[in-house]
Amino acid sequence: MPRRRLTIDFNIDDTLPSVTALIRVLDPMLECDDPNTVWDVDLSRCRYVGPDGAAVLLAAVLDTRLWGLQVEVTLPRDPPQLDAFCAFSGLKHRLHGEPMPDTSVPENETVPLHTFSRANFRDADPMIDLIRRHTGISKDSEDYLRISVNEVTQNVEDHSRSKIGGVSCARYLSGRREVRVAIVDCGAGIAETLRPRYPEITTGSVALQRVTIGKITALSRSNNAGLGISQLWNAIGTLGGRIFILSEDGAAENIKGTNRTIQRMDPPFPGTGVFFTLPVETSP
Amino acid sequence: MTDQPDVIDATRHMDPDGSIVLSARLLGRVVVRKLESSEHVHISFAGMRGLPSSYFNELLQMIVSTLKTKDLCERVKFEFDSPVQVQVFERSLAALRQDAA
Numbered sequence: 001m002p003r004r005r006l007t008i009d010f011n012i013d014d015t016l017p018s019v020t021a022l023i024r025v026l027d028p029m030l031e032c033d034d035p036n037t038v039w040d041v042d043l044s045r046c047r048y049v050g051p052d053g054a055a056v057l058l059a060a061v062l063d064t065r066l067w068g069l070q071v072e073v074t075l076p077r078d079p080p081q082l083d084a085f086c087a088f089s090g091l092k093h094r095l096h097g098e099p100m101p102d103t104s105v106p107e108n109e110t111v112p113l114h115t116f117s118r119a120n121f122r123d124a125d126p127m128i129d130l131i132r133r134h135t136g137i138s139k140d141s142e143d144y145l146r147i148s149v150n151e152v153t154q155n156v157e158d159h160s161r162s163k164i165g166g167v168s169c170a171r172y173l174s175g176r177r178e179v180r181v182a183i184v185d186c187g188a189g190i191a192e193t194l195r196p197r198y199p200e201i202t203t204g205s206v207a208l209q210r211v212t213i214g215k216i217t218a219l220s221r222s223n224n225a226g227l228g229i230s231q232l233w234n235a236i237g238t239l240g241g242r243i244f245i246l247s248e249d250g251a252a253e254n255i256k257g258t259n260r261t262i263q264r265m266d267p268p269f270p271g272t273g274v275f276f277t278l279p280v281e282t283s284p
Numbered sequence: 285m286t287d288q289p290d291v292i293d294a295t296r297h298m299d300p301d302g303s304i305v306l307s308a309r310l311l312g313r314v315v316v317r318k319l320e321s322s323e324h325v326h327i328s329f330a331g332m333r334g335l336p337s338s339y340f341n342e343l344l345q346m347i348v349s350t351l352k353t354k355d356l357c358e359r360v361k362f363e364f365d366s367p368v369q370v371q372v373f374e375r376s377l378a379a380l381r382q383d384a385a
Contacts, residue, residue: 118303119303119304119305119336119338120301120302120303120304121298121302121303121304121307121333121334122302124334139366140366140367140368142333143333143334143366143368143369144368146333146334147334147335147336147368147369147372149334150304150334150335150336150338150339151336151337151338154304154305154336154338157305158338215379215382221305221338222345223338223341223342223345224338224341225337225341225376225379225380225383226379227337227341227375227376227379228336228337228338231336231337231372231375
């Protein structure tokens with residue numbers, strides 16, 4: 001069986017350029033339809049992976065395996081903090097079958113990878129619980145985080161038609177008092193779901209431009225009103241957070257508040273990924 | 285019809301599996317039933333956390349299936365204990381009104 005190696009020898013920061021670079025490396029595997037090929041994804045020389053990279057990596061592996069292809073992943077072991085992240089995020093468990101460590105230990109700052117097919121009120125509970133283990137969280141911060149997560153997971157349920165469902169991962173950085181959340185699917189992108197109702201939306205970039213403004217919906221469910229992404233975008237921007245969304249061949253990122261830059265992604269993202277960082281207001 | 289508002293506690297009408305949309309529908313059914321016998325209905329969302337726009341879109345659409353959008357806020361009072369939640373609700377309500385206009 002032919003083996004093909006994909007090497008990720010750079011840090012996968014929680015940023016648009018890093019996630020884009022990761023997709024560029026994984027693209028041949030995601031585009032492959034030869035079930036005889038065995039893919040070796042080598043991250044041994046990577047020195048940082050965060051929730052964004054973890055969610056994208058797991059989604060890519062699950063999607064590839066769903067098509068009957070074999071994927072083997074070599075995870076990094078150094079530095080020790082990264083090795084710990086690979087354990088606490090569930091990467092070692094999901095990809096190598098290793099037992100999950102006890103994520104309630106005080107030093108843990110990671111919410112493990114979670115796959116879902118339906119949006120659930122309790123999706124943000126692990127994030128809130130994690131933050132509370134480190135600090136108090138204000139009611140407003142809790143509300144913003146829960147609402148932001150639920151806006152995205154509901155979109156995955158309603159629109160994505162993703163066979164792997166959605167994949168989420170999160171991390172609370174206590175030194176920065178911020179929570180980083182990644183929610184990824186490998187389904188139809190935003191443009192593809194909108195196009196039947198809006199034929200003029202021919203690219204992911206145009207789709208992202210429109211949905212971040214709001215009031216545009218694929219009506220995948222009859223009571224959709226097209227407010228979810230714009231709600232999320234405005235909330236994150238207003239609070240001084242960061243957000244970038246990748247969908248098919250489009251990427252949108254906020255620059256200062258709610259202003260957006262839209263750019264073309266090549267290769268395209270195999271679905272939709274929403275990545276945001278929210279400052280956490282602590283409560284006394 | 286009775287004239288006293290009936291207070292519906294949204295926390296008591298949630299899908300046991302936590303589905304956001306099903307929870308909205310459960311609440312919506314209760315509200316629609318109450319509107320058949322009460323002139324005014326009061327929904328309390330106190331204690332509810334993380335209600336996204338989809339929840340309110342679903343709920344509001346169910347309610348206005350039985351009464352006119354313009355009568356919605358006259359007959360139904362929505363009470364929140366979170367200003368963040370109010371913002372999300374008001375966006376959904378504004379979208380509903382815009383569509384009805």
